[in-house]
Amino acid sequence: MTHEPADTAQQGLRLLGPLSPALRKRLSRSSVVHSVAAGTVLFEQGAMPTFQHLVLAGSAHLFGRSREGREVMIEIARPGDLVIPAAVATRSPYLMSARVLQPSRFLLIEADVFRAAAAEEPELAQILVLSLAGQFRRLVRQIKNLKLRSSSERVGSYILALSRAQKNPDRVVLPYEKNLIASELGMTRESFSRTLSALQDDGIVVQGDTILIIDAARLAAVSAPDPLIDLD
Amino acid sequence: MTHEPADTAQQGLRLLGPLSPALRKRLSRSSVVHSVAAGTVLFEQGAMPTFQHLVLAGSAHLFGRSREGREVMIEIARPGDLVIPAAVATRSPYLMSARVLQPSRFLLIEADVFRAAAAEEPELAQILVLSLAGQFRRLVRQIKNLKLRSSSERVGSYILALSRAQKNPDRVVLPYEKNLIASELGMTRESFSRTLSALQDDGIVVQGDTILIIDAARLAAVSAPDPLIDLD
DNA sequence: TCCGGCTATTGACGTGAGTCAATTGTAGGC
DNA sequence: GCCTACAATTGACTCACGTCAATAGCCGGA
Numbered sequence: 001m002t003h004e005p006a007d008t009a010q011q012g013l014r015l016l017g018p019l020s021p022a023l024r025k026r027l028s029r030s031s032v033v034h035s036v037a038a039g040t041v042l043f044e045q046g047a048m049p050t051f052q053h054l055v056l057a058g059s060a061h062l063f064g065r066s067r068e069g070r071e072v073m074i075e076i077a078r079p080g081d082l083v084i085p086a087a088v089a090t091r092s093p094y095l096m097s098a099r100v101l102q103p104s105r106f107l108l109i110e111a112d113v114f115r116a117a118a119a120e121e122p123e124l125a126q127i128l129v130l131s132l133a134g135q136f137r138r139l140v141r142q143i144k145n146l147k148l149r150s151s152s153e154r155v156g157s158y159i160l161a162l163s164r165a166q167k168n169p170d171r172v173v174l175p176y177e178k179n180l181i182a183s184e185l186g187m188t189r190e191s192f193s194r195t196l197s198a199l200q201d202d203g204i205v206v207q208g209d210t211i212l213i214i215d216a217a218r219l220a221a222v223s224a225p226d227p228l229i230d231l232d
Numbered sequence: 233m234t235h236e237p238a239d240t241a242q243q244g245l246r247l248l249g250p251l252s253p254a255l256r257k258r259l260s261r262s263s264v265v266h267s268v269a270a271g272t273v274l275f276e277q278g279a280m281p282t283f284q285h286l287v288l289a290g291s292a293h294l295f296g297r298s299r300e301g302r303e304v305m306i307e308i309a310r311p312g313d314l315v316i317p318a319a320v321a322t323r324s325p326y327l328m329s330a331r332v333l334q335p336s337r338f339l340l341i342e343a344d345v346f347r348a349a350a351a352e353e354p355e356l357a358q359i360l361v362l363s364l365a366g367q368f369r370r371l372v373r374q375i376k377n378l379k380l381r382s383s384s385e386r387v388g389s390y391i392l393a394l395s396r397a398q399k400n401p402d403r404v405v406l407p408y409e410k411n412l413i414a415s416e417l418g419m420t421r422e423s424f425s426r427t428l429s430a431l432q433d434d435g436i437v438v439q440g441d442t443i444l445i446i447d448a449a450r451l452a453a454v455s456a457p458d459p460l461i462d463l464d
Numbered sequence: 465t466c467c468g469g470c471t472a473t474t475g476a477c478g479t480g481a482g483t484c485a486a487t488t489g490t491a492g493g494c
Numbered sequence: 495g496c497c498t499a500c501a502a503t504t505g506a507c508t509c510a511c512g513t514c515a516a517t518a519g520c521c522g523g524a
Contacts, residue, residue: 045460064376067458072379074372086365086372095372095460118361125357129350132364133318139371140306140318140327144296146378147304147418151481178502186379191481193503208490208502226299228277228327383511410472423511425473440472440520 015054015080015127023121030113034106042083042098042106049094052114053083058104061180062096073184075138082131088114089128101176144229146186154185155195156223159204159211161230169216174209247286247312247359255353262345266338274315274330274338281326283340284347285315290336293412294328305416307370314363320346321360333408376461378418386417387427388455391436391443393462401448406441 016024033056036042042053042060053060060077062084074096077083087094088111118124145154158181162172174181182192196206202222203215213219248256265288268274274285274292285292292309294316306328309315319326320343350356377386390413394404406413414424428438434454435447445451 064372064380064460066376066380066461067456070380072376074375074379086368089361089365090369092369093460095369095376119358120354122352122354122357125354125361126351128361129321129357129364132361132368133321136318136364136368136371137322137324137327139368139375140296142375143306143371143378144298144304144327146375147306147415148296148298148302183379188482189502190483190504194481197503224299228296228325420512421472422474422513426511429473 015082015131018127019121019123023117023124026117027109027113027124030110032108034108036100036104036106038100038102040100042100043094045094045097047094048091049084049088049111051108051111052085052088053077053098054107054109055079055081055083056105056107058100058102060098060100060104060106062098063183064096071183072186073180074142075135082128085128085131086135089118089132091115101180138231141229141231148229149224151185151187151191152195152198153223154187155192156199156202156219157225157230158185159199159213160216160220160223160225161232163213163216164232170213172211172213174211178209247314247363250359251353251355255349255356258349259341259345259356262342264340266340268332268336268338270332270334272332274332275326277326277329279326280323281316281320281343283343284317284320285309285330286339286341287311287313287315288337288339290332290334292330292332292336292338294330295415296328303415304418305412306374307367314360317360317363318367321350321364323347333412370463373461373463380461381456383417383419383423384427384430385455386419387424388431388434388451389457389462390417391431391445392448392452392455392457393464395445395448396464402445404443404445406443410441 016027019027043049045065055077057079059079060083061073062075062077063071063073065071077098083098083106084094084096091111118128145157149157159172162175163169166172178192179189182189185192187195196204196211199219199222200206203213203218205212205214248259251259268290275281277297287309289311291311292315293305294307294309295303295305297303309330315330315338316326316328323343350360377389381389391404394407395401398404410424411421414421417424419427428436428443431451431454432438435445435450437444437446
């Protein structure tokens with residue numbers, strides 16, 4: 001993991017692109033680019049934020065851990081996303097830990113500086129508001145998913161959502177290890193595996209990490225997809 | 233349900249208190265106070281927001297509904313809270329419906345006006361950021377609660393959290409119908425009832441809607457309370 | 465006071481999903 | 495090429511939790 005001057009980063013900065021040059025400069029004076037290897041932990045739940053992380057490339061997986069050590073994935077920050085701005089804005093300890101699963105690059109902005117700038121500069125505040133609002137809405141969808149649907153509905157709807165995101169109506173590639181997807185969907189990997197097998201009677205074929213959608217209508221019939229729960 | 237000029241409302245306005253008089257005026261020109269009876273639906277999931285609601289008195293219960301009509305409570309907006317600013321800020325359809333269970337009063341600010349003011353005025357943006365961040369963090373706690381804990385851990389921790397909130401270490405009054413609490417905790421009313429009975433072997437006594445905490449240590453032992461999941 | 469309606473409780477039952485464990489598949493290292 | 499380590503699958507079993515249904519308790523109104 002290396003440190004470089006902040007302006008080396010060109011991609012993933014579209015979030016800060018609309019900012020005035022003066023404000024960008026103000027932020028970058030207190031920023032550093034951080035390149036991290038797969039497996040790195042960015043921060044642990046319970047810790048106080050010292051930086052506002054912004055994903056430049058790669059991703060950060062955010063997960064919660066129980067006292068006994070069970071872990072569940074809660075969200076994923078992708079290029080252009082702020083990483084848990086809620087903790088930075090409220091000056092409170094992280095409720096989730098962040099881990100990167102692939103080599104990634106982050107812009108680290110000092111928390112105090114970021115907070116102060118957001119409080120004074122409407123353009124940054126606006127970005128922050130939209131980021132927080134988007135993340136909030138994703139969590140609402142997730143809670144509805146967990147409380148209102150069965151395991152197999154969650155899996156089926158997840159595949160349909162992936163197919164939309166990947167713009168391929170009849171073939172989907174799982175974006176992570178099944179392990180992680182299962183925990184994102186609130187079930188064990190074993191249940192996820194079994195559910196996938198079972199759904200092969202309902203319009204899909206599973207081939208390792210790619211899934212062929214044979215009969216989308218049938219899959220939708222058993223999955224009860226819902227635009228107010230599923231993404232896009 | 234009646235309409236009154238916006239400045240009739242004194243309480244619950246502490247959220248907007250810190251704003252400059254000019255900004256308060258700007259908002260109140262496009263606002264109206266709305267007094268609603270118990271049972272009123274403020275808006276339905278799927279609808280586009282037309283107002284930013286602010287709770288002046290009473291509360292609004294926000295719940296998600298599946299296509300088949302099953303409902304689950306997701307959060308509660310209390311006096312001083314903005315009601316789902318995330319939908320207003322992003323100009324997107326509500327993901328939850330809002331219903332009031334007790335006579336309540338709301339300040340309704342036209343959505344466009346609120347959005348524009350938040351984009352231009354740092355002081356309002358700041359309030360909005362903190363409100364969104366707080367709501368985000370509550371949902372993170374809820375998701376960890378759902379994914380990491382068993383039913384009885386959720387109930388036990390809920391009672392302990394109530395006891396802290398009500399500042400009474402040995403006596404707690406359930407704030408809503410058990411029906412609602414169960415759905416907030418992600419279980420059926422039957423399971424909630426049974427879980428409460430079972431917990432009577434672990435340090436509590438249930439008397440209708442009040443619960444006596446006989447042995448807090450014992451209750452904590454079976455509930456695995458966690459400051460990164462439970463409120464305060 | 466009795467009645468009607470609603471909330472809560474309790475029981476019986478079925479099942480979805482977790483746990484534990486054995487096995488298979490697979491990708492990377494030497 | 496083979497071997498190791500880890501991911502994934504599958505099976506057997508258990509049990510927590512939901513469902514359905516009957517009963518009990520409670521509150522307000524006439």
